[in-house]
Each structure stands twice: as C-alpha cells, then as structure tokens.
Amino acid sequence: MTRQDESNSTLSRRHFLGGAVAGVAAGALDAAPLGAEQAQEAVQEMRTDVVVCGSGIGGLTAAVRAQQAGARVIVLEKAYEAGGTTAHSEGVVWTSESYEQIRETSPHGDPVVQRTIFDNLPRAFDFYDDLGAPLGAARPGRTRSRAIPPVAWVNFMVDEFERGGGTLMVETAMLRVLTNSSYEVIGVLAEGEQGLIRILARSVVLATGGWAGSAQLVTQNITRYYSSLHQRNASFGGRKPSLTGDGFWAATQIGAAPTEGGWDGFYGHGMPARPTKQMQNPLTNYSTYHGNWSVVVNLHGRRFADETQGKQAGTPRGGGEQLINQEVARQPEATATYIWDEPVNARRACAACGLGDIDKFIAFKDIGAPVATANTLEELTAQMEAWGRGIPAAVVQQQLDEYNKAAKNGKAWALPVPKMIEAQATPLAQPPFYAVMVQAGITATYGGLRVNAQGQVLSRTLRPIRGLYAAGVDIGNHSTYVYLGNLCVGAVFGYISGPNAANQPEPRGGWETGPLN
Numbered sequence: 001m002t003r004q005d006e007s008n009s010t011l012s013r014r015h016f017l018g019g020a021v022a023g024v025a026a027g028a029l030d031a032a033p034l035g036a037e038q039a040q041e042a043v044q045e046m047r048t049d050v051v052v053c054g055s056g057i058g059g060l061t062a063a064v065r066a067q068q069a070g071a072r073v074i075v076l077e078k079a080y081e082a083g084g085t086t087a088h089s090e091g092v093v094w095t096s097e098s099y100e101q102i103r104e105t106s107p108h109g110d111p112v113v114q115r116t117i118f119d120n121l122p123r124a125f126d127f128y129d130d131l132g133a134p135l136g137a138a139r140p141g142r143t144r145s146r147a148i149p150p151v152a153w154v155n156f157m158v159d160e161f162e163r164g165g166g167t168l169m170v171e172t173a174m175l176r177v178l179t180n181s182s183y184e185v186i187g188v189l190a191e192g193e194q195g196l197i198r199i200l201a202r203s204v205v206l207a208t209g210g211w212a213g214s215a216q217l218v219t220q221n222i223t224r225y226y227s228s229l230h231q232r233n234a235s236f237g238g239r240k241p242s243l244t245g246d247g248f249w250a251a252t253q254i255g256a257a258p259t260e261g262g263w264d265g266f267y268g269h270g271m272p273a274r275p276t277k278q279m280q281n282p283l284t285n286y287s288t289y290h291g292n293w294s295v296v297v298n299l300h301g302r303r304f305a306d307e308t309q310g311k312q313a314g315t316p317r318g319g320g321e322q323l324i325n326q327e328v329a330r331q332p333e334a335t336a337t338y339i340w341d342e343p344v345n346a347r348r349a350c351a352a353c354g355l356g357d358i359d360k361f362i363a364f365k366d367i368g369a370p371v372a373t374a375n376t377l378e379e380l381t382a383q384m385e386a387w388g389r390g391i392p393a394a395v396v397q398q399q400l401d402e403y404n405k406a407a408k409n410g411k412a413w414a415l416p417v418p419k420m421i422e423a424q425a426t427p428l429a430q431p432p433f434y435a436v437m438v439q440a441g442i443t444a445t446y447g448g449l450r451v452n453a454q455g456q457v458l459s460r461t462l463r464p465i466r467g468l469y470a471a472g473v474d475i476g477n478h479s480t481y482v483y484l485g486n487l488c489v490g491a492v493f494g495y496i497s498g499p500n501a502a503n504q505p506e507p508r509g510g511w512e513t514g515p516l517n
C-alpha cells in the first residue's frame with residue numbers, strides 16, 4: 001500500500017474565475033451569447049463541449065480523456081479544492097483478478113458494470129502510464145491492482161488538464177442538468193461564488209462521488225443514525241458534506257434510473273466514538289480493520305451480528321471488517337464496542353498489521369474515545385460500564401462467556417448470533433484484553449445511477465439519456481454488500497465516459513432548454 005506523499009500533501013486549489021467569464025474563456029470556452037429566455041435566471045453564461053461534475057478519480061480521468069479526444073472541457077468542483085475522497089484514500093486501484101470471483105462475491109451487482117470494470121482496468125492503467133501519471137508498479141500476477149499516491153496523482157491530473165487548456169472551477173457546484181425539448185442533455189446549471197452560471201455543453205459527466213453525505217438518502221436506505229456516522233470521505237474533519245448525491249438527484253430529476261441493488265450497502269470502517277480531540281489525516285490511523293477478528297457488542301452490551309458476516313460474504317475468508325461496520329451503522333447511535341485479546345492485538349490491530357501508522361488501541365486512546373484494557377474480562381467489562389454510556393457489565397460478561405465457550409469448542413457457528421468463519425472466531429483467551437468504542441464510518445455508497453458499458457446514464461425505460469455520462473461512485477451496483485473496490489469505478493468509467501462524452505454529437509433538438517428545466 002502506498003502512503004500519501006508528504007511532499008505532495010497540498011492539493012491544487014483553483015479559484016473560481018475571478019472576473020468576467022469571457023476573459024478566462026480563451027481556448028477552453030466560448031462565451032457565446034444565449035437567447036434572452038435561456039439567460040433569464042443565469043447570472044453568467046458559458047459554452048463548452050463537455051462539463052465534468054466532480055474532481056475525484058472519476059472526474060479527473062474523464063476530463064483528461066475527453067480533452068485528449070479533442071474536446072474543450074470544464075470541471076466543476078463543489079469543494080474548495082480538487083480531489084474529493086480520492087485524495088484521502090490509500091490509492092489502491094483494484095478489482096478482483098477473476099470476473100467469476102466478482103460475480104460470486106457480489107451476485108446481485110450489475111454484471112454490465114462489473115464486467116466493464118474487469119475488462120477495462122488494465123486499459124485505464126495503460127492510459128495513466130502513457131500520460132506519465134504517478135502510479136505504482138504492478139505486482140507479479142496482479143493485472144488489476146496498481147496504487148496511486150493520491151494527492152500527487154490528483155495534482156498531476158489537474159496540472160495535465162490545465163496544461164491542455166481545461167478549466168477547473170472550484171467552489172462551483174452543479175445544481176441541475178439542463179435538457180432541451182427533445183430530452184437531450186445540453187449542459188448544467190451551476191452555482192459558484194458569483195451566483196448562478198448556465199453552462200451549455202454537448203455532454204455532461206456526473207462524477208460527484210455518491211451520497212454518503214446525504215442525510216435523506218442515507219436515512220432512507222442505510223440507517224436512521226445518519227448523524228452518528230463518521231464521514232470517512234471528502235467531508236472528513238467536520239467539513240460541510242460534499243458527497244450529497246448531487247449527481248444522483250440531478251440525473252433522476254430528468255428521468256434517470258436508480259440501480260436495482262446496492263442501496264443498503266456501503267463501504268467504510270469503524271472509527272473512534274465521540275473523540276474529544278480532532279482527528280487528523282491519514283484517516284487510516286483512526287480506522288479499524290479488525291472488527292471481524294473481535295467480539296462486537298452494541299450499547300445494550302449484546303452481540304448483534306456475525307462479526308465475520310460469513311454467510312453473507314459468501315467467501316471462505318469473509319468480506320473484511322467493512323461488513324461488520326455496515327451492521328454497526330444500523331445499531332443504536334451507529335455505535336458498538338470492539339473487544340479483543342492480545343494475539344488479535346499483535347496480529348490484527350497493530351501499526352504494522354493493518355493500515356495506519358499507529359496501534360489501534362493507542363490511536364483510539366490518544367484521540368479521547370472510550371477505551372479499556374485489563375487482565376481479566378471482569379475488569380474489562382466493569383471499565384466499559386464506567387464509560388457511562390449505559391453498557392451493562394453483566395450483560396457483556398454473559399455474552400463473552402457464551403462466546404468463549406462456543407469458540408473454544410470450535411462451535412461459534414452454533415451461537416444464537418453465529419460467528420461463521422472459524423479462523424476469525426478465536427476465543428478471548430490471552431490477556432491483556434482490549435475494548436474500544438467505535439462509531440461506524442461511511443466512505444462510499446453502493447446504490448446509484450444505472451449506466452451501460454459506454455458510461456451513458458440510462459433512463460427509467462433503460463435507454464441512454466443523450467449527452468449524459470457518469471464515472472466513479474455516482475455509478476451504482478458495482479458492489480452491493482461485499483466491497484469490490486471504489487477507485488476502479490472512477491478509473492474505468494472515467495476512461496470510458498471521457499472520450500464518449502467528447503464525441504457526443506450536437507443536440508438534434510437545439511440549445512433551447514425544454515419543459516423539464
């Protein structure tokens with residue numbers, strides 16, 4: 001795994017056009033005058049070939065690819081800097097080495113999306129290599145896994161894009177997609193520091209990173225405890241949520257189809273519950289990766305789910321801790337306590353054995369989350385009760401005794417709440433014992449827009465919406481429950497959607513906005 005390159009830890013920030021739009025338009029844009037009716041609401045007007053909404057891996061890949069195909073491109077970025085969650089990530093752009101395995105792991109996912117990613121990921125890597133983008137070498141036998149140094153990669157792509165004449169407008173959010181009366185996409189309405197901007201374009205690529213920060217969508221689909229979730233994404237650090245489903249809302253507003261699956265699944269990891277100090281990057285320091293090796297109880301002190309999610313994962317090794325994190329999200333206050341013993345501490349929760357530069361227990365303690373450590377389980381559960389969060393020591397003790405008895409006999413699978421994967425169902429036997437309180441972290445959502453293999457967004461009658469493309473996590477149903485990687489969705493669909501958007505013909509129905517607007 002790569003670490004973010006310290007020397008490249010500052011992201012590109014490109015201010016919104018300071019003066020008149022026309023002044024900056026040279027090369028990239030025509031400030032072609034629009035009809036009076038079109039200009040009615042817009043403060044400013046612009047015209048280009050392709051508008052890309054979002055500047056994570058999906059948006060930047062699409063933008064540079066569209067530019068290479070000869071298009072004039074504008075990238076809109078709602079946040080004050082480029083990069084989105086991509087810039088916070090570990091940067092491993094991966095999918096499985098076998099399509100069959102993808103289908104086995106995520107049988108309810110969209111086979112078109114999964115197949116497209118599987119087939120095209122090596123081509124996307126070739127594209128980055130040809131461009132000279134920072135990209136780690138392929139490991140032997142791994143054709144579908146390469147690592148980007150996230151911040152350096154984002155900066156490289158932004159520079160490349162701007163060198164090619166593209167315009168990145170930060171603090172400028174796409175508000176809606178514009179269509180003409182023939183139901184063709186003809187641009188977007190955006191809002192920046194100076195107000196509304198109407199940008200006419202032959203095509204639009206939605207790459208706004210999904211809806212992890214949409215209270216409405218998360219509450220409807222994932223958990224009623226939205227406000228207790230850690231935003232483990234571009235909104236980290238108390239920033240205003242930026243991943244608010246804008247691409248999804250804009251597309252469905254004009255008739256796009258939501259995916260059939262993935263709505264209650266998401267990718268994320270546990271993070272410290274109610275820390276008293278501000279967490280800093282890298283996020284991996286404060287992310288747990290050993291929930292599946294722990295015993296996990298909720299605020300009532302009870303186990304509530306198979307920590308390995310063995311049955312649901314459908315793989316002998318389980319689906320990793322992101323599955324128990326999904327279950328924690330649905331517990332009261334999206335909160336749980338992970339309990340583990342010394343062997344798990346040494347092999348699964350240490351600085352060197354997971355992601356992050358610090359032992360997990362120490363990280364949680366340092367940041368002020370409730371933690372406990374003791375040489376007996378009785379002492380540990382007493383400390384948990386003393387956190388004052390209503391966890392009854394007697395209930396936890398009973399749960400641990402029941403679990404330990406079953407695990408020692410290799411029968412954790414037979415518990416009322418089973419733990420199915422035997423290798424991870426080890427008894428809590430060797431002191432010291434550890435407990436930390438976690439709140440679920442949400443990184444990326446799995447439900448989203450339905451697309452075809454060309455990256456075109458499909459309507460609710462499953463026809464491509466002319467001029468509308470997507471890339472990245474805005475595309476749904478790649479993963480549904482078990483995690484199949486996210487950066488790959490941006491790399492592949494940016495790679496595909498970019499040139500397709502660039503080659504989109506002029507709208508047959510003209511540039512006048514139609515009744516949907």
Ligand SMILES: Cc1cc2nc3c(=O)[nH]c(=O)nc-3n(C[C@H](O)[C@H](O)[C@H](O)COP(=O)(O)OP(=O)(O)OC[C@H]3O[C@@H](n4cnc5c(N)ncnc54)[C@H](O)[C@@H]3O)c2cc1C
Nearest residue numbers: 054056058078084085086089090092174209472473486487
């Ligand atoms: C700690 C961590 C480690 C990770 N490691 C990995 C890993 O190793 N491998 C992996 O596959 N995944 C990893 N991920 C997940 C992955 O980083 C993201 O899911 C992925 O980067 C999403 O890419 P994207 O282009 O779809 O969206 P983003 O990178 O989030 O970009 C979307 C952008 O759109 C902008 N936006 C939103 N709304 C609008 C609007 N209305 N107008 C204009 N702009 C808008 C947002 O501000 C944002 O900048 C990790 C995530 C984290 C937090």
